[in-house]
Amino acid sequence: MQQAQTSTQKEKVGIGAWIALIVLILVLSGAFRTADGPIKVLDFTNLSGTFGQIGDTGANLIGSGGTGAKDGFMAGFNLIPAVMFFCGLLGVFEQLGAFKAxxxxxxxxxxxxxxxxxxxxxxxISSFTGSDVAAVMTRELYESGDITDDERTIFVAYQYAGSACINNTITGGAPLVAICPVALGPCILIMVLCKLIGANVVRIILRLRRKKA
Known part of the structure; x- marks a missing residue:
């Protein structure tokens, strides 16, 4: 009886936690990425900044035309500021109760x-627009004991296939949108559906392995 009351108390969250959750979802969803004015700060990409970009050429800290180990190193190095900033942001919203909500x-x-x-x-939510942020969160969830090894495997299977599907479809697939006979929305829905199917295939395999064990 006492355990039930304790669990009920743990699940109760205040209005501040719900507001924090809504703000965090908006920040990670990319809904305000192309917004104008002060409201654009509600997007994680805008908050991370555009350091290294040069005019309209699209060049950045990674450079252009590079291949090999140097190019891969700079691509990984370019993620460090955003990941560090997100870890700090995550700690703030965790203290505000966003995770409980x-x-x-x-x-x-x-x-x-x-x-x-x-x-x-x-x-x-964040996996729709960024794979690095979602990966950091998944690791934090596993190391804190909030998800098991099997749950982590299922979740990673979902994230890895069609990673950051909304962001990559809009940016990387932009040249194909004009000639694609299907609208952008259905394309993204098909990708999400395939991601769910793939993750549940892994889920079934893990369940069958547990039964055999």
Whole structure:
């Protein structure tokens, strides 16, 4: 009886936690990436900054036309500032109770869809626009004991296929949008559906392995 009361108290979150969750989802969703005015600070990419960009040529810190180990190193090095900034941002929103609100909000969705807890909801949202941020969050969830090894495997299977599908489709696939006979929205929905199917295939395999063991 006492354990039930304790768990109920843990699940109760205040209005501040829900506001923090809404703000964090907006920041990671990319909804305000192309916004004008002060509201554009509600996007993680805008908050990370555009250091290294040169005019309209599209060049950045990574450079252009490079190949080999140097190009790969600079690509990885370019992620460090954004990941460091996100880790600090994550700590702030965790203290505000955003993770507790996320667990309550996303539990009815993620548990039947992927078999993972609701605390993965923020990483689930961020995986649509960025693979590096979602990867950091998944690692944090596993190391803190919020998800098991099997749940991490299922979640990684979902993220890895069609990584950052919205961001990569809009940016990398922009030249194909004009000639594609299907609208952009259905293309993204098909990718998300395939990601869910792939993750559940891994989920079934893990379940069968547990039964054999």
């Amino acid at each position: 996320s667990d309550i909000l996303f539990r009815p969705l993620l548990r039947p869809l992927l078999g993972i807890p609701g605390k993965c909801g923020i990483a689930f």
